[in-house]
Amino acid sequence: MTTFFDEVQEIRKRYPAGARSATLPALRLAQEKHGWLSREAIEETADALEVTPAFCYSVASFYDMFHLEPVGRHTIEICTNLPCALCGAQKVVEAFESALGISAGETTADGEVTLRAVECLGGCGYATVVAVDHRYRQNVKAEDAAEIVEGLDA
């Protein structure tokens, strides 16, 4: 049976410049296995990379795609950077908050949906961009929120 440690060693082989270069894919692997990056998951990753947990935490806390708290079965992530903000991202956030009954940064009480306001998703020409379970939706308007929420399990 291949362990997490073994899988990280395979990843490390792809980065001859050093273990630190393998931090992003190793953290991604840890998140895929655990669903989020708990303190234990970060320590396990650091051990496998032979770096400090503080280094792994500094990387994980920089990037929006890493979850440092448990997330729901579905994630809705709304870009609120400048181009999206200029196209009404705040109204989109508020519409999703209203549709889900939670604030951005929270998970519904049933653990189904996590709503997050995030940094640029790389689709600035199609603002507002919303990632629904990692699939990007473009030109999202506030009036689209309820339909997107209703379609989560479709």
Ligand code: FES
């Ligand atoms: S600013 Fe929203 S995708 Fe870049």
